[in-house]
Amino acid sequence: MDQKGQFSLKLVQKCPVCSNDYTTGKIQILEEEGNSFLAYLTCSFCSSSILIRVMSMPHGLVGNAILTDLAADEVMFFSEENTVSSNDVLEIHDYFSKQGDFIEKFK
Numbered sequence: 614m615d616q617k618g619q620f621s622l623k624l625v626q627k628c629p630v631c632s633n634d635y636t637t638g639k640i641q642i643l644e645e646e647g648n649s650f651l652a653y654l655t656c657s658f659c660s661s662s663i664l665i666r667v668m669s670m671p672h673g674l675v676g677n678a679i680l681t682d683l684a685a686d687e688v689m690f691f692s693e694e695n696t697v698s699s700n701d702v703l704e705i706h707d708y709f710s711k712q713g714d715f716i717e718k719f720k
């Protein structure tokens with residue numbers, strides 16, 4: 614059991630608009646850099662989209678969520694930061710979907 618992993622999943626568990634659970638929504642990891650990653654979630658109930666930046670700090674995880682009208686590819690278009698390779702995205706997404714100790718990757 615990874616407490617940090619549990620906490621990080623709770624950050625993105627519910628839609629801020631309709632409060633439905635995100636387990637049936639879509640999660641895309643847009644960017645991963647060092648100890649942080651940027652995720653894009655689309656609610657399958659109300660179709661709201663949020664961007665979440667999660668950083669792994671020495672005392673735990675810190676997350677910021679932003680409601681956005683942008684599509685995932687538009688977010689990346691406006692981002693000045695480097696993109697990750699599709700292999701990286703798939704690998705991280707795989708960790709996410711298993712809801713396991715994916716945070717180990719950021720150590």
Ligand SMILES: [Zn+2]
Pocket residue numbers: 628629630631632633656657658659660661
């Ligand atoms: Zn919603």
